[in-house]
Amino acid sequence: MPDKSDIPSLPDRIGFLSTSTVGHAGRASKTIAQKGGPYVLALIMVAVVWQVAIVALNPPSAILPSPSKVARTFIEELLSGELPINAWVSLSRVTIAWIISAVVGIPLGVLIARSRVAEKLIDPVIELFRPISPLAWIPLAILWFGIGESGKIFIIFIATFFPIVLNTVDGIKRVDPVLLRAGQTLGCSNGPELFFRVMLPAALPSILVGMRISFGTGWAAIIAAELVAANSGLGYLIADGMEILRSDLVMVGMIAIGIIGVLVDSIFKQLASRIA
Amino acid sequence: MNSFKLALASLLAVGAGVAQAQEVINIGVQPATQPIYIAKAAGFLDEIEAEYNVDFEFQSFSYGAPENQALAAGAIQMASAGMGPAIVASARLPAKLLAITILDQTAIMVRPDSDIATVADLKDKTIAYPGRGSQQYPLLIKALADAGLTEDDVRLFKTKGSEVGNLLSTGSVDAGVTWDPHVSSALASGAAKALVTSGSILPIKGDHYVGNGFYARTDFIEEYPEVTQAVVDALVRSAQLILDDPETAIDMWAAEVGVPRDVIEFSIKEGISVYTTDITPDQETIDAYTKFLKDAGILEAEDTPKIDTSFAEKASNAG
């Protein structure tokens, strides 16, 4: 039997792709300043144009409040607790609905992806309901759920459900079959084992994308949902502000919605890059 | 032949020019028993149209907020709405309050079998209301305050004025406050009973609460003072008609707005909506109302509603 020393040894780094680990780490640690820079610049530009419009057109505050007025109102609402409380309420509504969507939608997506029968039966139903906007469900939501939290959560559920299901189906279907074979030859002896150890992790990036998109659509629907006899939330803040012609409150609400939307989305992106 | 054709052409051109000179005036209205509908049905507006060569068009809104948005955008030039939206518009938009056209109009309601007997019993209960921008909100706050309660002692749910009755009868809320005809509709059908009416809570014009207001854009008033005067005159005449001949008024409203006759009858008989020829938005009344709105956080400290009592005073004197 030939022994080790007969085989010529070659350096291990044959074909090593990355040139250095420093380069790789450097890419990930772009500072917050670098990432946020463009956004701050954009904000400043908007504020400048806005202020110019105020000076040039001199509109009543109800139609277009000045940037300084909006900023003052923003800080007022922030300090009084109105803004954080309403933001928290809206955020928790969306989060709860989104979790329900995930709990229902991911297993459903898995089922559709793996069973032809299920796909033939369930898929047409999904395609029929998908185009119906969450807003169209509002009257029924009031009838069925009354004015409590469940009505609003129902609306957000409608908004969040479909991206999760569809992305789960896609993710599972596109799992490379050779990975499944590898799993089988490495001891995954039954369906559940193969599913949890190979199929699900392989599909996870897609599923996470679905969840990220879904949170976004849910967040966008929060205004509509909070027209369902709400007495709290950012959507309520906006509707209420409009009623008393406080456009500054309306804009504060809009800004809060925008900021939270961006923050949540970037948290998702961070998570995704850690996992995938 | 040539000159004939020329004459015909120029005649048509002039005719077209004359037709284009007719100004369209948009008036915002709501599906309620507002006097402006009487002015239309009784032909008072037609007279103004003929005399001043204008064309009135009604734009209907389900409540005051979108109506004010339309006013702000210039889509409507005059508006008839609840006093809440009327005052807010007069304070924060380039608009002026011209008249108070309906008094009272508001009640706090509970279910007939409810064990809520006084306002104090509303503690920890759920109340449906049409939002902070409505004229019902300050009234509710005052009623609660008189009973020793604050907004935090109850659970308010904002909804559409027209939905309050439904939510009450289905048991989704314990009490509701809204405006006529939704109040009368619920009361007349027996689906609700009045806990307390607005006149007893906050009488700021005589013994009455202020219900509905009529207001217009400042630039419109300045450009068409005679038309403005004529419209206010028509409102006084309408109020007179309602007081002198309620049956006819009820017929007119039923036809124009579609509210059932028996609801309107109930409203007038029971004094839910009160009409008067004294539609002047006098300073004292407005100041009282403004103060309440500021206390309730609807208006900001520096907001001052712009009122013009001259038109209403002239109309009352003439009538």
Next chain:
Amino acid sequence: MAIVEQVSQYPETSISEPAITINRVSKQFHDDEGGVIEALRSTSIDIKEGEFVVVVGPSGCGKSTLLNMLGGFDSPSSGQIRVDGEPINGPHIQRGMVFQDYALFPWLTVIDNVMFGLRKTHSKAAAREVAMKWLELVGLGEFAQKHPLHLSGGMKQRVAIARTFATDPKVILMDEPFGALDALTRRFLQQQLLKIWSEHRKTVVFITHSVQEAVYLANRVIIMTARPGQVKLDAPINLPHPRKVTSAEFRETETTIFEALDEEMAKTFSLDSADGFSD
């Protein structure tokens, strides 16, 4: 030194029972138009424990089909395959497989990949130990915490080999494992594979298109005919390791195999090769 014997059947001179018996196995597929493709026809091969068998053949000769059946991903239309006397009942960890496209799990680190097959039988610490040992054996100990996407093709395949060998299977099936790699990397990996195999004698069934690779690695080469696939040539290669590609014996052996293959290749090209089926 070594003469390649041209026999159609390997002589039964060994004492122990064959590890794998392939007994008159045939396999037919149905194509989309309702026709039948005969991939394998009555193939019989006995493989002994510790043999390094390389199967070469033209496209469509059924070698991948055979490997899939050995792996348990498919079953014969007729005939039987037994491993250690037992019929095959689906994939099993005892018949490990190395794939041409590596099939590393991208969500796991290199070390977690290698540990994958050990998790059911070992504690986490013990699994990690075994995995590290194998990673170091293939020379990639430093890359334990990296993710597969940062590795080159050659490195990925070394991880895959470590992953399969770590589970200590009886049989290792290799489906053109070096086919996607450049010639230099290929050479290196062939040497690595032999090094490992020399220390951990497994039964290996290896498929390739490359005659040179076959002669370099195999101690037994099987040449398949064109479709329908049957055994054309089955001979031992007794050249001592390390084998020199340039040596006369190596060349001779290659020539013999090439000639046998050329016959079959000619048949392949005379057939309508647009049937869309590879072997």
